[in-house]
Amino acid sequence: MTNTILVIMGSVRAQRHNPVLARWVAAIGQATTGVTFELVDLADWSLPMDDEPAIPATGGYVQPHTQAWSAKIADAAAFVFVTPQYNWGYPAALKNAIDHCYAEWRDKPLLIVTYGGHGGGKCAAQLVQVAEALKMRVVPTMPALTLARAMIEGSPIKAEIDFAEQRAEIEGACSTLVAMIGG
Ligand SMILES: Cc1cc2nc3c(=O)[nH]c(=O)nc-3n(C[C@H](O)[C@H](O)[C@H](O)COP(=O)(O)O)c2cc1C
Numbered sequence: 001m002t003n004t005i006l007v008i009m010g011s012v013r014a015q016r017h018n019p020v021l022a023r024w025v026a027a028i029g030q031a032t033t034g035v036t037f038e039l040v041d042l043a044d045w046s047l048p049m050d051d052e053p054a055i056p057a058t059g060g061y062v063q064p065h066t067q068a069w070s071a072k073i074a075d076a077a078a079f080v081f082v083t084p085q086y087n088w089g090y091p092a093a094l095k096n097a098i099d100h101c102y103a104e105w106r107d108k109p110l111l112i113v114t115y116g117g118h119g120g121g122k123c124a125a126q127l128v129q130v131a132e133a134l135k136m137r138v139v140p141t142m143p144a145l146t147l148a149r150a151m152i153e154g155s156p157i158k159a160e161i162d163f164a165e166q167r168a169e170i171e172g173a174c175s176t177l178v179a180m181i182g183g
Helices: 018-033 064-075 092-099 121-133 164-180
Strands: 005-009 037-041 078-084 109-116 144-146
Touching (some): 005 018, 018 037, 018 078, 018 109, 078 121, 109 121, 109 164
Parallel strands (some): 005 037, 078 109, 109 144
């Protein structure tokens, strides 16, 4: 296993805001801790929902894309999910990526960063429940970025300006995440 922390981008939507926010969180994490925070864009990973004969908990993957995803997750020391709230939950692409593995997530620290019209707290709550099933260790602080109506309607986000007040919270949460590695 490497010391790398994977920042998994929860949205694959066309015209998504996610890359701006995920890049910002990754940069803060790396600058604060000195550890590598690597972006993982789920749009770059084709993970069909119907082509593995065994359940992921067996680890018996037959498809090369599942094997590659498994190796990617197994190699990481910890994770950050940067994800929007969709209909009071989290995006299907993120659930699909999570459910392609099982043991690869187990016991590892997870920081949840959400965004949405009210910050995405309901999405975070659902992810905490899923993380519990995977025996992941969730950072207690879950930064929630509230998008202005204009942003939801498509106005560009300048994360370092628009969410400057939450930078310290994200720095602290990233430090906690790194401190939890190996614990
Ligand atoms: C399918 C869908 C469902 C949404 N549901 C919610 C929601 O429940 N709560 C919320 O605050 N915003 C909701 N929104 C607005 C998103 O917070 C906003 O569009 C955000 O930019 C989505 O992230 P993305 O641009 O990275 O995909 C929803 C957006 C989409 C596309």
